[in-house]
Amino acid sequence: MNPEDEPRAVAERYARRHDGDRYSPLRPEIWQTVQQRERSLLRRLAAVGVRSLAPLAITEVGCGGGGNLLELLRLGASPERLTGLELLPERHAQARRVLPEALTVWQGDASVAPVALSSQDLVLQYTVFSSLLDDSFQQQLAAAMWRWLKPGGAVLWYDFTVDNPKNRDVRGVPLARVRALFPEGRLRAERVTLAPPLARAACRLHPALYRPLAALPGLCTHVLAWIAKPA
Numbered sequence: 001m002n003p004e005d006e007p008r009a010v011a012e013r014y015a016r017r018h019d020g021d022r023y024s025p026l027r028p029e030i031w032q033t034v035q036q037r038e039r040s041l042l043r044r045l046a047a048v049g050v051r052s053l054a055p056l057a058i059t060e061v062g063c064g065g066g067g068n069l070l071e072l073l074r075l076g077a078s079p080e081r082l083t084g085l086e087l088l089p090e091r092h093a094q095a096r097r098v099l100p101e102a103l104t105v106w107q108g109d110a111s112v113a114p115v116a117l118s119s120q121d122l123v124l125q126y127t128v129f130s131s132l133l134d135d136s137f138q139q140q141l142a143a144a145m146w147r148w149l150k151p152g153g154a155v156l157w158y159d160f161t162v163d164n165p166k167n168r169d170v171r172g173v174p175l176a177r178v179r180a181l182f183p184e185g186r187l188r189a190e191r192v193t194l195a196p197p198l199a200r201a202a203c204r205l206h207p208a209l210y211r212p213l214a215a216l217p218g219l220c221t222h223v224l225a226w227i228a229k230p231a
Helices: 003-016 028-047 067-074 089-098 135-148 175-181 196-205 207-214
Strands: 058-061 082-086 104-107 120-126 149-160 186-194 220-228
Touching: 003 135, 028 149, 028 186, 028 196, 028 207, 028 220, 058 067, 058 135, 067 082, 082 089, 089 104, 120 135, 135 149, 135 175, 175 186, 175 220, 186 196, 186 207, 196 207
Parallel strands: 058 082, 058 120, 082 104, 120 149
Antiparallel strands: 149 220, 186 220
C-alpha cells in the first residue's frame, strides 16, 4: 500500500466498527483502565520533574472526541497551549463541541499537520499506531511527531503490544517497534491495562477484581512509554 493511502484506509476501518457501549466510561473495566493509566502518567510526570502542565505546549495525535485533552485540562494544562489532531470529521466535530475555544483542534492527516518544528514539550498518542497497518506510514507519522518536539521534550505513548485475533483492523505494537520508530529517543515504559477480555470477565464477577489483577504485569496488554528527545 502507498503510505498516502493509509489515512483513507484508517477511516474505512473505523467506519466498519460497531462497538456499542463497549468503551463507555460508565463500564467498570473502562473507568478503572482510565484511572490506572492516569496514575501511571502522574508517576511518570513526577519522575521527570514536571510539577505543572500549565506552561507546557502539548499536542495529541488522534484526539478522538477530546477525552484525553479534557483530562489534561483537569490536570492543569492551559487550553491555549493544547492542540488536538483528528483524522475523522465526526470525531473532530465532537471534540470541537466539548473543548474550550482557546484549544486548537485540527482535522486531517496528522503526519502533515501544521505543527511548528521544535515547538512542543509533549506529543501524545493513545492507541493510534495500533490502528495503522502500513509500516511506512507509521514511520512517517513518528518522524513528524519527533520533529515537532523541542529538545528535552517527549513523546507520551500508550498502546497495546499484542495482536487481537478477533480484529484484523488493528495490530499490536511491541516495544521493539516503538524503539525502531524513535531510534534517538530515551525510552521508559511501564506495562499497564489489564487485558480487555479478562477485565470484562473480572468486572462481571466484581469490579474490585480489576486492580489486583492489573497489578500483575503479565496480565497487562498495553504500555505507557515516555520517549524523551535529547536536550
